[in-house]
Amino acid sequence: MQHSATYQLLDVNIDPVGHILSSAGQECCVQPKFIEVLTVLALAYPSVVTREEIIEQVWGGELICWRESAN
DSSP states (O other): OOOOOOOETTEEEEEEETTTTEEETTEEOHHHHHHHHHHHHHHHHSSSHHHHHHHHHHTOOOOOOOOOOOO
């Protein structure tokens, strides 16, 4: 999933290419997948996005979850 345009969500500017969130002159660099999930949700607003739709759009339908043993 590639989105190159910077967009705004409330008072936060989102740069999907630079993986940067900025607001009130402050910037925060975040993980690429965080930006991708945020972008999926923002583009769908006000619609609801299912977990399966997010997995399909961000991870191409293949998400492997590793769980540590309880022992």
